[in-house]
Amino acid sequence: MMDFEDFGGGAVVGSPLSQAEKAAAVLLAMGKGVAGKLLKYFTQAELQTIIASAQNLREIPPDELLTLVNEFEDLFTEGAGLMDNAKAIESILEEGLTPEEVDGLLGRRTAFEAYQTSIWDQLQDAEPAFIGKFLQREHPQTIAYILSMIPSAFGAKVLLELPESRRADIMNRTVNMKDVSPKAAQIIENRVIDLVSKIEAERNSNGANKVAELMNELDKPQVDTLLTSLETMSKASVNKVRPKIFLFEDLLxxxxxxxxLLLNDIAGDIITMALRGASMEIKEAVLSAISPRQRRMIESDLQATNAVINPREVAIARRAVAQEAIRLSNSGQIQLKDPDATGDKPAESAAEAA
Known part of the structure; x- marks a missing residue:
């Protein structure tokens, strides 16, 4: 503890100290090293007041200084000390403590662990298949870490949704999982936050999915009429439903x-029926995606003059093609829409696409 005799000045011994004098006394008691770090957190006006008070500070006996320090500690604990700015207090602590000690003092670790628990628990709100589909795009080590964090019962279901060829590697990585650095853990947890957001979006879109499923059972004129009617009530609802609708005409x-890939597994008679009465653009899009031999056979059937067009059978065939497209899309085997399509690129031939 330093000697305060040099600060006796002309002050009356035992006179009450002002707030500024108390601040000056505490800073002086801390010593030059610590006090110097603290001074940068004061405003210019506060510094001038403290310096003036320090120059005229009276002698402070050890017992009074102890009382003053205790008063400061009480005010500091209550959040009403010399500096009540949370960021400033945090910076002060970081000057002399390790990050772990600062986290402990500020209660960060407890809050962070609670946050972690809530994030991992939220994953259980989704279907294992949804989580598995998301994880297929991740690195095996990332998948292993996530599986090690989520509840075992749910993690087992998610594991079964992953390709069988990858399961052994992922299980091996999970078994031999070492301590993950905080930085790597944060990166993975950010990915989990994205996943939780997708889960929420998926949950909120259930109504739109149901309406789209209903419309996917209808013909294009009927769908167009319904969407027009819906748009008069809510454009936002139309924007949610429209991307989920896939009709035969959307093959374009x-x-x-x-x-x-889609047409390879569909019988030729169904393709033929679906193309009856279709536009030339649709016909070319479909015929360019099948083998030359099958194309010649279907074109021959379509050109037959004695063929009778049954609208109901045509609608059933087109719906069968559209439903198969939706099924393959849901399993991740095909894309329903080309994200890079410009609308003016010529179609590839089946041979070029194979």
Whole structure:
């Protein structure tokens, strides 16, 4: 503890100290090193007041100084000390403590652990298949870490949604998981936050999914009429539903490679029926995605003059093609729409896409 005799000046011993004098006394008691770090957190006016008070500070006996320090500690604990700015207090602590000690004093670790728990628990609100589909795009080590963090019962279901060829590697990584650095853990947790956001969005879109499923059972003229009616009530609702609707005519927006994969497993008679009465643009999009031999056969059937067009059978065939496209899209095998389509690129041939 330093000697205060030099600050006796002309002050009366034992006279009450002002707030500024108390601040000056505490800073002087801290010593030059610590006090110097604290001074940068005061405003210019506060510094001038404290300096003036220090120059005229009377002698402070040890017992009075102890009382003053105790008063400061009480005010500091209550959040009403010399500096009540939270960021300033945090910076002061970081000057002399380790990050772990600062986290402990500020209660960060407890809050962070509670945050972690809530994030991992929220994953259980989704279907395991949804989580599995998301994780397939992640690195095996990231998947292993996530599986090690979520509840075991749910993690087992998610693991079964992953490709069988990857499960052994992921399980091995999970078994041999070492301590993950805080930085790496934060990166992964940010990805989990994105996933939780997608879960919330998926939950909020259930109504739109149901309406889209209903409309996917209808013909294009009926769908157009319903969407027009819905738009008069809410454009936002239309924007939620429209991207989820896929009709036979939407094959035009599908990437050529996806069209090839889709039509490869559909019987020729269904394709033929679906193309009856279709526009030339649709016919070319479909016929360019099948083998030359099958194309010749379907074109021959379509050109037959004695063919009778049954609207109901045509609608059923087109709906069958659209439903198969939706099924393959949901399993991740094809894309329903080409994100890079410009509308003026010529279609690839089936041979080029294969």
């Amino acid at each position: 927006a599908m990437p050529q490679r996806s069209r090839v």
